[in-house]
Amino acid sequence: MAAEKTLPTQVSERVDNLGHRVRVARVRRGMSIAELAAKAGLNRNTLSALEQPSIRPDPSARMPRRGRFALISHVLTHGTA
Numbered sequence: 323m324a325a326e327k328t329l330p331t332q333v334s335e336r337v338d339n340l341g342h343r344v345r346v347a348r349v350r351r352g353m354s355i356a357e358l359a360a361k362a363g364l365n366r367n368t369l370s371a372l373e374q375p376s377i378r379p380d381p382s383a384r385m386p387r388r389g390r391f392a393l394i395s396h397v398l399t400h401g402t403a
Contacts, residue, residue: 340391345373347398362397364390 359369
């Protein structure tokens with residue numbers, strides 16, 4: 323049985339914090355999860371999972387997590403992907 327890869331605690335906490343910050347920024351801009359996901363070209367469920375620290379997106383997703391955060395950040399800042 324293969325061991326599950328886990329992030330160091332500090333890294334995991336920072337990723338969780340970043341997901342929270344994405345949610346706060348999205349809400350401040352009056353955007354729904356569906357609206358931001360559509361503009362970023364992401365699945366709504368993926369964005370929802372990124373915003374919630376207790377839920378981890380599928381690690382086999384096509385875009386690395388850091389890439390998704392960068393894309394979401396760009397959309398929140400500039401309004402388009």
